[in-house]
Amino acid sequence: MLKSILLGTLAGAFFSSTFLLNEVMSVAGGHWLWSASLRYLFMIIFLSAILFSQGGLRQIKDVLKLFASNWIFWLLSGSIGFGAFYALLCFSADFTPGWIIATTWQFTVVASLFIFILFGRSLPKRVWLFALLIFIGACLVNLSHMGEVNLHTIMLGALPVMIATFCYPLGNQLVWEAKIGGHRHLPKIDSPLLDNTFNKVMLLSLGSVPLWIVLICILHPPLPSPTQVLNSSLVAFFSGVLATTIFLAARSKAKDSTELAGVDASQATEVGFALVGGMIFLDSPLPDLAAIIGLLLIVTGIIMLVWCQKKHKPCESAC
16 A cells, blocks of 8 residues: 555656646746647647557557547547646646645545536535535635735636636546446447547547637737747656556555545645745745645545545446
């Protein structure tokens, strides 16, 4: 179990690079839309190499055929789960330090509960107590930033992240529902290709492309600098490839629900990594007492909530 949690923590370290590098690009004056869209351009490139190493050109062709056969569904799920989610995170980086975004992002655990209910899944009542702890913690962390900026700026930083916490699990749940054919308004995509996580990430990444094109045409952002392009590629590699691979490996080593809960809860460590990284590389200030209390509430809530989810079979199947 210790090895699995250590791997999960390592994945959390790589995931935290998203928040740090987005803040770096924002401070340097890079437009948030390039930070978001370039990540998925590089994700598609890296994933193509991974799929080719797994099954050659045939696997890539099979994934593209699956995309073409249900392109409306993949555009919908990709635009929500990858496009809107990451566009909102990058937008918020213009107003809020990366560690605060990373902390607020932990609310996705709570948002997932609402998504499960939306699709008819049941939840034990006690999970809402842990969800409340996470919500209060996220509010405390964001309010601790009040002394540096005004409420309007905090809302521009926090609200997009809160919306993003719903977009990400919604996009992923749409794929899960389509795979099992459990929803009358969604196509049934019973393909063994969806058993491969990298195939699913590629399909969702491709589905987000039209959204990026539309946003670029509407906003006309200035061209990205070479440094922003490089940093976007690093986000795609560290977070999209390395972190995802390590996290899945950690989950595969888990022998029971308790170990799975430990691995999932270890992702809260990305908050700590983002905080320390911000202080080292971006001269971010130390968190005050309210922020520390908020962090503790979030970590406690996540650990208890994930443990509770793993013990409750209907919710576990939905995950």
